[in-house]
Amino acid sequence: MIKKIEHLGIAVENLEASIKMYRSLFERDFYKEEIVESEGVKTAFLQIGDSKIELLEATNLESPIAKFIAKQKQGFHHVAFEVDNIDDEINRLISNGFQLIHQVAKDGADNKKIAFLHPKSTHGMLIELCQEKSVLS
Secondary structure, eight states, X not given: OEEEEEEEEEEOSOHHHHHHHHHHHHTOOOOEEEEEGGGTEEEEXXXXXXXXXXXXXXXXXXXXXXXXXXXXXXXEEEEEEEESOHHHHHHHHHHTTOOBSOSSOEEOSTTEEEEEEOGGXXXXXXXXXXXXXXXXX
């Protein structure tokens, strides 16, 4: 079951410059930066209330973020939803006809297991499912 919006993903060309701008905008510090090698991104997270903003900078020209920025420019990239059980949610969505980019959950940033739904099956919106690794059974 989908519980809440976990974070909004924003593709950026320059992570450090974007961190500086968002820090000034929200008057808050980012609580984490990390590289996710499997996705070819460097991320930074900012907490706002119960939700987060994730900034994503490509670490190589073949990463999904590099391709997105080349096509769309920097800006809103995806919405992530926290789920109770990511494996059950993946199976439910596949059985309901949704196309997933990841049919098996994989390691993501911020101590999460993740899977993305393909925008072709969500009217153009890239949707990420995520579950905290510590609650996986």
